[in-house]
Amino acid sequence: RAILTDxxxxxxxxxxxxxxxxxxxxxxxxxxxxxxADRNSEIFLFDGSNLKQLTHTQPAAIDLRLSDGxxxxxxxxxxxxxxxxxxxxxxxxxxxxxxxxxxxxEPGATSPKISADGSRVYYKRDxxxxxxxxxxxxxxxxxxxxxELSLTEGxxxxxxxxxxxxxxxxxxxxxxxxxxDARENAVRQLxxxxxxxxxxxxxxxISGDGKRVAFATRRRVVGTSDGSVELYLxxxxxxxxxxxxxxxxSATAEVVSSLNFDGTVVAFNFPRVSNNSEIYVASISxxxxxxxxxxxxxxxxxxxxxxxxxxxxxGTALAFKTETADLTDFSDGAPPFEVAGTVxxxxxxxxxxxYVSPEEVVFVVPGGLSSGMAEFVVTNVEGFxxxxxxxxxxxxxxxFTVGNxxxxxxxxxxxxxxxxxxxxxxxxxxxxxxxxxxxxxxxTIDGKPVIVETVTPARLSGLDEIHVLVPAEMSGAGQSTLVxxxxxxxxxxxxxxxxxxxxxxxAQIRVTQIYGGGGNSGAPFRNDFIxxxxxxxxxxxxxxxxxxxxxxxxxTWSVTPLNSVTLQPGQYYLVQEASGGNNGVTLPAPDATGxxxxxxxxxxxxxxxxxxxxxxxxxxxxxxxxxxxxxSTANCFRGTAPAPAASNTNAILRxxxxxxxxxxxxxxxxxxxxxxxxxxxx
Numbered sequence: 225r226a227i228l229t230d231x232x233x234x235x236x237x238x239x240x241x242x243x244x245x246x247x248x249x250x251x252x253x254x255x256x257x258x259x260x261a262d263r264n265s266e267i268f269l270f271d272g273s274n275l276k277q278l279t280h281t282q283p284a285a286i287d288l289r290l291s292d293g294x295x296x297x298x299x300x301x302x303x304x305x306x307x308x309x310x311x312x313x314x315x316x317x318x319x320x321x322x323x324x325x326x327x328x329x330e331p332g333a334t335s336p337k338i339s340a341d342g343s344r345v346y347y348k349r350d351x352x353x354x355x356x357x358x359x360x361x362x363x364x365x366x367x368x369x370x371x372e373l374s375l376t377e378g379x380x381x382x383x384x385x386x387x388x389x390x391x392x393x394x395x396x397x398x399x400x401x402x403x404x405d406a407r408e409n410a411v412r413q414l415x416x417x418x419x420x421x422x423x424x425x426x427x428x429x430i431s432g433d434g435k436r437v438a439f440a441t442r443r444r445v446v447g448t449s450d451g452s453v454e455l456y457l458x459x460x461x462x463x464x465x466x467x468x469x470x471x472x473x474s475a476t477a478e479v480v481s482s483l484n485f486d487g488t489v490v491a492f493n494f495p496r497v498s499n500n501s502e503i504y505v506a507s508i509s510x511x512x513x514x515x516x517x518x519x520x521x522x523x524x525x526x527x528x529x530x531x532x533x534x535x536x537x538x539g540t541a542l543a544f545k546t547e548t549a550d551l552t553d554f555s556d557g558a559p560p561f562e563v564a565g566t567v568x569x570x571x572x573x574x575x576x577x578x579y580v581s582p583e584e585v586v587f588v589v590p591g592g593l594s595s596g597m598a599e600f601v602v603t604n605v606e607g608f609x610x611x612x613x614x615x616x617x618x619x620x621x622x623x624f625t626v627g628n629x630x631x632x633x634x635x636x637x638x639x640x641x642x643x644x645x646x647x648x649x650x651x652x653x654x655x656x657x658x659x660x661x662x663x664x665x666x667x668t669i670d671g672k673p674v675i676v677e678t679v680t681p682a683r684l685s686g687l688d689e690i691h692v693l694v695p696a697e698m699s700g701a702g703q704s705t706l707v708x709x710x711x712x713x714x715x716x717x718x719x720x721x722x723x724x725x726x727x728x729x730x731a732q733i734r735v736t737q738i739y740g741g742g743g744n745s746g747a748p749f750r751n752d753f754i755x756x757x758x759x760x761x762x763x764x765x766x767x768x769x770x771x772x773x774x775x776x777x778x779x780t781w782s783v784t785p786l787n788s789v790t791l792q793p794g795q796y797y798l799v800q801e802a803s804g805g806n807n808g809v810t811l812p813a814p815d816a817t818g819x820x821x822x823x824x825x826x827x828x829x830x831x832x833x834x835x836x837x838x839x840x841x842x843x844x845x846x847x848x849x850x851x852x853x854x855x856s857t858a859n860c861f862r863g864t865a866p867a868p869a870a871s872n873t874n875a876i877l878r879x880x881x882x883x884x885x886x887x888x889x890x891x892x893x894x895x896x897x898x899x900x901x902x903x904x905x906x
Contacts, residue, residue: 231270232256238377238480240299240306243340246272247303251295265293267308269319278306278317279324301340301383309334314347314356327356328363335375339385340432344406346381346388348373353390353404366404367411374399376427378482382434389437391426395419401428401439401458408565408605412544414458417443424453424478435460435606436487436508438468440479455479455492459511461608463541463582468506469494477501486510515539515610519600522586522686523622523657524716529598530620532591533658534686536584539610542566542602543580558685559588565605571598576685588686589616591661619662619710623718624655624687630706630718631655635691642723648696648846651677652720653689654708660688662710667692669720670704675844695846696833699724732760733791734850735771736882738829739892740822741872742811743803748873750808752801752822753894754784754829756850757882758791759904765790769849770835771799771818776826776857781838784818794901796882798894812896825869826855852876854887880904 231248239250248270253263259277260266267278283292294315297308306317307327314327314336327336327345333354336347345356346366353367367373372393381388386406393399394413401414414428420443428439437458443449445456446465450473457466468490479501481492488508493501517539521528529535543566549559559576561567568575568587579586585602598616603609624631634643635651643650659665660681667674667690675693682689690708698704701722708715737755741747754771758764767788772781784799791797800814802821822829830838833847842860853861854876855869867887870876875892878884883904 232268232275238482240297242299242303243301247299249278249297249299249303249306251293251297251308253293265295267294267297267306267317269303269306271303278319279308281310296335296377298336298338300338300342302342305338305342307336307338307345309336309347314345316345316358328354337375337379337381337388339381340383341385344381344385346375346404348375353388355388355404355406366409367402372399374425376429377480378427378429380429382430383432383485384434387430387434389414389428389430391428391439397421397423399423399426401426401437403430403437403460414460415439415445417441417445419443424476427478427480429481429483431483431487432485433487436483438481438483438487438490438492440481440492442476451476453477453479453495455481455490455494457487457490457508459487461541461604461606462511462515463544464511466508468492468508471495511608514601515541515608517542517600517602517610517612519612519614521620521622521658523624526620526622526716527614528620528622528658528713529589529614529616530618530658530661530710531589531593531616532661532681532686533589533620533622534578534586535589535600536586537568537600537602537610537612538584539602539612541582541604541606541608542585542610543582543604544606546581548579549577567603569601569603617711617713619665620658620713621662621665621708621710621715622657623706623708623715624657625716625718628717628719630720632706632720642721643694644699644724645694645696645722645846646699646724650694652692652694654692654706655682656688656690656708656715657686658688658715659690659708659710664711665690666709668707668709669694669698669722670701672698674698675846677844693844693846694722698722732758732762732793733764733766733831734759734878734882735829735831735852736796736878737875737893737895738822738827738852738854738867738870739875739894740827740870741804741824741874742801743805743807744824744872745805745807746872747804747808749892749894750806750810751803752820753811753814753892754799754801755882755895756791756797756799756831757878757902758793758795759883761793763790763792766797768834770832771816772830772832772838773801773820773822774828774838774841775823776828776853776855777841777859778828779839779841781830781843782818782820783835783837784816784820785835786816789815789897791897792901794903795897796895796899796902798896811894813898815897823855824872826857826866828853828858828860852887 234252234254236250253265294310313329316325332350351369370392374391388404397419426439452471452475455468475495477495522534522536547564563577563580566580573590576588600612633653635653678691706718706720736757742751766786769786774781799816830851831849853866858866874889876887881902
């Protein structure tokens with residue numbers, strides 16, 4: 225239960241208290257101990273048992289005693305040092321040796337506040353806010369010409385002296401709470417209150433640890449306001465504001481409050497009835513251990529994260545200002561580990577940061593993380609951490625966009641789109657993240673694969689460049705959809721403009737059967753053959769095209785030109801090649817004839833949009849329409865592995881009469897343009 229002790233018969237506004245509450249310091253114009261007969265305003269100290277008068281001054285005239293005295297005492301946590309104001313300036317009293325030191329002789333100096341550790345004294349000088357650092361003996365202005373500058377009657381400085389709260393005007397009928405932070409040597413505005421013609425002094429006070437601020441106002445802060453005065457608390461680490469009181473609209477008197485060290489208890493006067501104030505104490509819930517957040521790929525905005533990629537964490541109070549890392553001091557393209565006091569750790573490892581704001585932090589995921597769930601922790605300058613979890617995998621691609629348009633350049637001349645692939649030599653640089661460390665990367669444009677030539681980290685940390693070769697057949701596609709896949713994880717869809725004149729669709733022409741045992745022992749047919757097929761829905765002219773063959777590991781190719789035929793949907797085309805002997809029956813009438821001696825068990829066959837011989841063991845010529853490698857020794861093929869080996873008695877046949885994807889061995893079944901059509905869509 226509370227025990228009341230009568231210290232002195234006088235009025236005292238917000239007396240200063242030591243850390244343990246045993247020492248009380250106040251100003252009074254009463255003759256409390258028989259040493260103030262002239263009733264000048266003096267400083268008194270109660271040590272728990274005795275009341276002492278610390279100052280003994282005289283007014284210049286009896287009618288000036290209310291202005292010529294000593295006022296507004298503030299005491300250190302141990303009760304040793306007392307700072308106070310007078311009409312002669314700011315003074316410091318040492319209770320240990322009973323000495324008085326004049327800190328400043330400025331006539332306009334008022335409202336001195338000393339930190340609990342005795343390291344700093346703040347005071348108001350007209351419209352300036354001034355800081356005295358006692359150990360260094362320096363004095364400096366930390367805010368000048370502040371409109372309606374006001375310090376609370378109670379505690380305004382944190383225990384370590386690093387933070388001071390005050391109120392000031394930002395407009396007509398509009399005062400706000402501000403905080404000076406000595407660590408950053410900067411002032412932060414803590415409130416965004418509206419205007420009100422009549423309001424109370426905000427009287428902002430700060431907790432001993434400098435993490436919570438209380439203030440009172442009649443203006444709306446959270447929810448609605450009926451014009452009554454209410455007490456509010458700002459939790460600086462989380463940025464959350466809560467209303468402590470709920471008064472009737474008739475309560476309009478001023479409220480002065482004081483917080484304990486961690487801001488979980490607040491003592492304050494409050495106008496209970498007819499604006500008659502009483503003293504109250506309220507308990508405030510401690511802040512949560514962690515805030516919640518989500519982490520996304522910074523490009524795709526999907527919850528897929530790769531080591532070394534650029535990611536984005538979304539939450540609240542992640543930082544207290546918006547700031548982009550200055551990369552001018554980081555010539556290697558790696559951003560700093562801290563921006564605006566905010567840091568990020570992933571599974572305990574520090575991450576480099578590009579950008580911070582209260583709601584978002586963009587950073588580089590540390591490399592070398594193991595696949596699986598990872599913990600992402602953002603800690604703001606106040607020491608409050610927000611946590612997120614996400615699955616990390618080796619590949620998690622995202623395509624950077626402006627709007628929905630992919631950030632892509634022509635790799636040769638570094639120009640932006642539209643891009644014309646008509647000559648078959650168009651190479652694009654696609655700017656992505658989360659792809660460089662994947663084992664398998666592929667790219668499609670409008671669902672059609674393009675050739676990925678390189679995937680390399682860019683100079684900027686976390687940024688990847690994917691270089692692709694766009695086939696001529698995509699010419700004239702217009703606004704197309706670009707998708708990157710890395711280790712079976714797809715990126716966001718992004719638009720890329722493809723210009724040029726539309727060309728006939730040829731990707732639907734495919735190899736459906738290969739037989740290289742013609743005429744050999746046990747062969748059912750006299751000649752080798754290649755069968756091709758139109759699996760699409762539109763006719764395709766084969767004018768100028770060829771089929772080409774190379775042995776399993778060779779780099780030279782043999783060419784058989786095709787006749788000028790327009791291959792209809794579902795129609796087969798038979799190409800007869802050389803014979804290895806006299807065994808077997810003749811083929812059905814071939815649509816084209818060549819003299820290539822094909823190996824029965826392994827080799828490589830390509831359909832090419834011209835008759836120029838390919839070069840290289842595994843060419844990436846954009847005019848290649850289809851390429852099949854068969855037999856285990858084939859060193860070039862489409863897909864993940866070569867087709868199975870054929871023999872003298874078996875061919876390799878594409879599944880579903882040519883409509884499927886995979887090949888299997890089986891008896892050769894040569895079909896030409898006269899055969900019945902097989903429509904794949906059926």
